[in-house]
Amino acid sequence: MITNRETNQRSAVLAHLRGVKTHPTADEVYQDIKKILPHISKGTVYRNLHVLEENNIIKQVHLGGTPRYDGNLESHQHLICTNCKQVLDTRLAGAERAALKRALKEDFAGKKASINVYGICRGCQGGKK
Secondary structure, three states: OOOOOOOHHHHHHHHHHHHOOOOOEHHHHHHHHHHHOOOOOHHHHHHHHHHHHHOOOOEEEOOOOOOEEEOOOOOOEEEEEOOOOOEEEEOOOHHHHHHHHHHHHHHHOOOOOOOEEEEOOOOOOOOOO
């Protein structure tokens, strides 16, 4: 569990990250938290992100550019729009997930895997299906 004491600010940061699917940057987290805790400082948000990440309660994702934060610790992959930079969660289908796990365990002795798919989101395609 968290080695430092629990605070209202930390709880707000964690609740925010678990409630959004956008993988926000630290600055975006700060702007969103400031709406509910107007007196919070940017430093407080950054420190809380660091503590939550250090304690494996959230994760920092590196998708090129500014690091982003993810409150979803379940195994998942990311779809990244190269136009608007939106990041969406997706999951490999059962067979693909099993094959990846088997390969990492038997053939590679991997510790963790990250799969990112870059492309153009539906919104940037003009809503095409």
